Amino acid sequence: MKRPCEDTTSDSDMDETIDVGSENNYSGQSSSSLIRSNSPTTTSQIMARKKRRGIIEKRRRDRINNSLSELRRLVPTAFEKQGSAKLEKAEILQMTVDHLKMLQATGGKGYFDAHALAMDFMSIGFRECLTEVARYLSSVEDLPNGDI
Structure with missing residues (x-):
């Protein structure tokens, strides 16, 4: 069975195929009866999928950044340091972990x-x-x- 190689970076490489072999053909058809489809629709579908992945990744990064800014606002030590300099994401997470450990050590009564x-x-x-x-x-x- 042949399938398009999707790991390439250039658009001209989209027509390359990889011969997987007939042992992976589970549909009961022989390799010669399969039709290779390299129509523009397939290429446009691949490009649309890559575009959707980029949009999904951007939304994921935005959610992470929004959550980090909310943590910066909610954790008192991070809120206190906010004016001095921009906090790194790792610092915000570390302060949050420290704050939660402090709350756990005080029985959860500390800042509540x-x-x-x-x-x-x-x-x-x-x-x-x-x-x-x-x-x-x-x-x-x-x-x-x-x-x-």
Whole structure:
């Protein structure tokens, strides 16, 4: 049985065939009775399949990136580091694992306690505000005294 070789990269190589042999022919037909189909429809179907694979892969990457950005927002340590620099995907996943281990060690009560969660986000907000004030004051110190 002959089938088109799909592992090639160029369009001109699409017409190559690989002889698989009659031992793989399960339909009961002989190899000579099979008709080789290299019509434009087959080539266009292959191209359409490759295009669909690319679209599916893009959607998969988008879902992964959306989930990672949501994890970055939900995990307090990742949320705190967010302003300083862009976090790598591996860092976000590691912080999530560490956070879940901490929750498991505390019996799951850690950040699910509303008061503890509010206090944690309040301290994160306070630190972010302090950083912004320090940045502003350092930029103002560079100005001449008459500009304040």
